[in-house]
Amino acid sequence: MPETSPPPAQSPPIRLKDPAIAGFLAWLVPGLGHLYQGRNAKAGLFFVCILGTFLYGLSLGSKEEIGWGRVVYFSFRQGVKQTNGQRLYENDLRLHYLFQVGAGLLAMPALIQAAWDPTGEHPLLGRFMAPPKLEMNDQGQLVAKELYKQAPRLFDLGTTYTMIAGLLNILAIYDACCGPVPLELPKRKEDDDEKEKKKDTAAAEDGQ
């Protein structure tokens, strides 16, 4: 159902078209929801800022030894795993992905990689956004040693950049669904009525 949003002061009314579709498109590709609504300038701004932040984060965490785009990966491996009669404790809980997935399609290769056989490389994606192979540490736990031992110095900063890009896209999704957030809360009509009543009674008292 097409909807319109009350715009901030001195700007034309905004046609949000179908907010659900706009929100979904905005999640899929930053700015696409705004493009669908004809808000082209904001579409460009969101696309450049969010995509730029995400890609810069990917590049900060990349290195030849570990491959490109390893700061984004999907891995929720935690618990005891039975292997050849051995009990091994796996520990690789990548909660950062919950934020990174806010960037939509950009973070989707990580899901493909997680579903792929972890012992081999994906034929198209290679190691791009692949979860690390787990190796045994000194305490007998399976951890992501392969990635973190060779990760570049700015790996964590790259992770932060991609997480913030995902969070910024959530703001953009809200804007696509509901329009700009008003700077001031709209005045309640009851408050205005009460003020009017008080004025009237004060004027009446003065008249007496």
Add this chain to the structure above:
Amino acid sequence: MNNDLWYALPLVISVSLVYAATRHEQMGPILSHAFRIGAWIVGFMAVIFAVLFLVSLRV
């Protein structure tokens, strides 16, 4: 001064632009609001930097 602080600059620009864009529709108000937010973030970081610097001198 630690050069790693420069990595905050693209993030400040990006965050302030996106935040301001969720508050306005026209480009003029977006840019002026983004500038104000960016200045506020940099100022806040400068205060925190100064406090931490003073603390590090005393330790």
